[in-house]
Amino acid sequence: MSSAIDPRATSAMLYLDGVHVTFDGFHAINNLSLTIAPGEMRAIIGPNGAGKTTMMDIITGKTKPDEGDVLFDGITDLTRLDETQIAELGIGRKFQKPTVFESQTVEDNLLLALNADHRVRSTLFWQRSKADDAAIDCVLDTIRLDNARRQLAGSLSHGQKQWLEIGMLLAQDPKLLLVDEPVAGMTDIETHQTAELLKEINRDKTVVVVEHDMTFVRELGVKVTCLHEGSVLAEGSIDQVSANDRVIEVYLGR
Amino acid sequence: MTWKAAANAAFRFFRRGIAVPFNSTIRRCIARLLKQASAIAALAIVACTTIHAQATSFDDAVALFAARSFADSEQAVGQLQISGNPQAYSIISALRDGRLYADDDTKKVFIKAADGKITDAATGQPVATMPDVAGVVRLNNRLRRTVEAALGNLTLLSPDVTTRLQAAQSVFKNHDSAALPLVDAALKTETNETVKRALAVARAAIVLFKSDASEAEKLDAVAAVKARGDQEALALLSSLPGDLSPAVARGATSAMASIKSNLALWSTVQDAWYGISLGSVLLLAAIGLAITFGVMGVINMAHGEMVMLGAYTTFVVQDAIRTYQPAMFNYSLLIAVPLAFLVAGIIGVLVERTIIRFLYGRPLETLLATWGLSLVLQQAVRTIFGPNNREVGNPSWMSGAFELGQITITYNRLWILCFSLAAFTILLAMLRYTRLGLEMRAVTQNRRMAASMGIATSRVDALTFGLGSGIAGIAGVALSQIDNVSPNLGQSYIIDSFMVVVFGGVGNLWGTLVGAFTLGIANKFLEPVAGAVLGKIAILVLIILFIQKRPRGLFALKGRAVDA
């Protein structure tokens, strides 16, 4: 495949080309092509079943595409790697349903997420260091959960869990963040705060946000890609996309 | 009936002695052997009482030879001829050949074989040496004619078809050239096709061993033996003398090769049939599990006990019929099937409502709770019916066997195959064409979506569990026909059933079908190579390796819903 690399591929942070995925005859992803530049923030919208989560699954190695190229950082073929290797490369993911380690404290959740040596032996003999504490404090500050650091993650409110998960992404210190529905179940104020948080994160990291909430997407003010039936329907600013006839048709139906 | 009690006692002792409560294959084999052995013992005992008198007269007749008078010998030949004793032929032919010796003092009679081996004429047992005083029993011409006639009558010209057939077989085996004229005579008069064929092959065997037969005759004979094509034909050909003409030797070699490949083919067919039969049993045991596991994701470790309950229902039905309506016995299974379905199904629904309902989403706890349930059910049955095997009989239409080429097919196995395929088909049709089936499939694919579509998922769960258990119950009816009905019955199937479901893949009945027959056939083909136990171990190991390649089985559902 090295011979046929698209020239765009080399400069992109994330590059998907001609990706197909079929589940028992159902085309979840159908000739999907997408390019995310380094440092970019991209919002992905689309109706239910458009393939947004499956796309995330492909990028993070959970689902293997039947065909197509998925390149990270211009050189790494993600289709050959598993979830762990992809995470180690620097791709972090927040799930649609907030997934934190509920029976452990907020602090421990972040500790587990810290970008450290992940081998069995080093975790068995691991000792807490000042640098770790500082990193955790910093993240706790960012996600405003400093007061809850010793609480069990399971006892947090829904919005707090969403933030904790974003905090875990930050602790992971990835190059690319994939954020699936970060504001689902949040109040307006929390939604606003989350938008601010993501913008802050975007200063030094590439971010892909999947979201339904149009107010939130508008507030982000970034390029929007609309997916439908597993491929790109429209791309551009939020105003362009929401004015697109086909997008309206897909969302409103006929 | 004492022999039966003794056999049962021996069976119990043997079972305890080897203590293999989990090895159903061995247990089933032993059970079958013992069943047969006890049947033979019964026959023998019945036969002994009537045959006893004849046995003495046979001994007396043999002793007559010791008198060494032609008249006594003639009388002896006459009596032997009608005795029906298997030794008669060898004694009279030894007399004809001057190989029969008798001891006046002990009245013992001996046969000296052509190679010098000595046997006691009356018993057929080998004897180390013969007393020096023993002398040859002499013949005169008159006696010689009697002897020839007796040999003929004795064997090939008997009015009884079975006797004639056996005689022809024995000629085939000992291929004594002296019998040739008799065989020819018999061939002329024989009317029964089977006996005729046997005689022709017997003749061929004689010709092959006859040194003065022509090459053409011998080639024909080779062809005739080849046509017979069984293990004995092969044995005969491989024991041919070395002084054959090249053409005959070539013919014999090629005939042997062809018989061998033919036999190999039949043994493959035999293994395949055993495999299919085992597969049908596995299918029956696993199909209910596939439903509960596939639709509800519930691991029911008490599934085997539902099978066991079905088997005990059969026992109760038969017991009632024996007591009140013995004439109905042949219909006992037809009555037992719906009853077993109801009994196991109702218990299944109760279990779902009282235990499993509270454990959804906690599969490992469900596993433990249902294991506990299995212990309770086993112990309950043990308390009510006792720990021993209960007798469940085969109705007449399920006993016996028939031959197909070189293999034997028993009716009960055949019926179980039909029964399991029927159960599978009905279940498949039910899933496809009924409302409950539709709802069950909907719940399998997406529980939450089904619930929001207005399907009462909890009702579907209860009915599904009841259905799965009910099917296990009717499996129990079938298995009661080939296995021992004991409280441990279910235990011996549970691991196999799980292997079938895991191998076939969850959520797809076709997977269960393919899984059951694949495992059944693989097991039976491995058995001759590796032995029953090692074969089974090999299958388990292969499944573990198979799961490496396809962690969710042969026919797995794919997609996002699976991991949710």
Added chain:
Amino acid sequence: MRHTLTRSLDRSATTFLLIVAGAGILLPLSNLLLPASSPLHVPTYVMTLFGKYVCYAVLALSIDLIWGYCGILSLGHGAFFALGGYAMGMYLMRQIGPRGVYADPVLPDFMVFLNWKTLPWYWYGFDMFWFAILMVVLVPSLLAFCFGWLAFRSRVTGVYFSIITQAMTYALLLAFFRNDFGFGGNNGLTDFKDLLGFNVQASGTRAALFATSCLLLALSFLMCRAVVRSKLGKILIAIRDAESRTRFLGYRVESYKLFVFTLSACIAGLAGALYVPQVGIINPSEFAPGNSIEAVIWVAVGGRGTLVGAALGAVVVNYAKTLFTSGALAPYWLFMLGALFILVTLLLPKGLVGTWYAWREGRQRAALSLDADSAAFEDSGVKPHMAE
């Protein structure tokens, strides 16, 4: 608050260790030093019985380590226990020497009986104690490693894993029943004479075995505790609660599972090795799938995810079993055991110790929130140790 929690957990761990140490020292001393007439004298059979329970407790610890902390339900731990037991049994068989019924200096009786002329290669070395102990550790670990490597690599999880571990122990059961496998077939290994030169029947040896079992329990407890309290322990819990999250954080989940599964098998093997000289026999029925599941229920009764609970559960359930099966209630034992499985999973999912911890924690929280008026914590839906 975390501090108080930690301290209270430490307290129960210390209490546990003190009880184990006390039993390990006092029971043997009372057995050996006090006259049989003394009311404080512990008869040898009672000590041996408790020695058996202690071995079961170690087995329970090993199951809790993987099930309670990593969410892996193995239904094949009885197999690791039995393999350790067989390795020890082989050593004990070789120690019999010419004192067997057939007086063969090398071959164990059952081999002479089977008309074997030479010792199979896999029996070599078992005349040396160090080698036997090495095998006690190595054989179960190696089996667990290979099995786990295959299973975890292909992400066989949940009930699938449970079922194939059950198939594994079932396959071993069938194999060990075979005479030509060379492990004594259905009779197994028995009629042991000495261990390291001491008569295994002697009270002194029994006392020493009991003390060793207690020592093993204490050491396994400390080791498991060190594991679950390390960062690795947190990762295990993370895997238990949200496996794919852990994977997306960059942890190689299968390596962690493999490590803890192998460690657990090794502990189970050691437990089996100490069990065999105390009960005097090892036979294939130890591989029966039912045994492994029963061991899981000990952990469930005591409280999974609490090491003390696992050990306690093993002793309590087995003590109950001894009480029931020896008396007039014997026919009802299986009802009891079955009911225990059902009731514990339905009504007491945290087990005895887990429920107690939760109750105490709740009280502490209540006290805390009374103290601090401005309680910043939201207490609703607190999930203690063993959340699903």
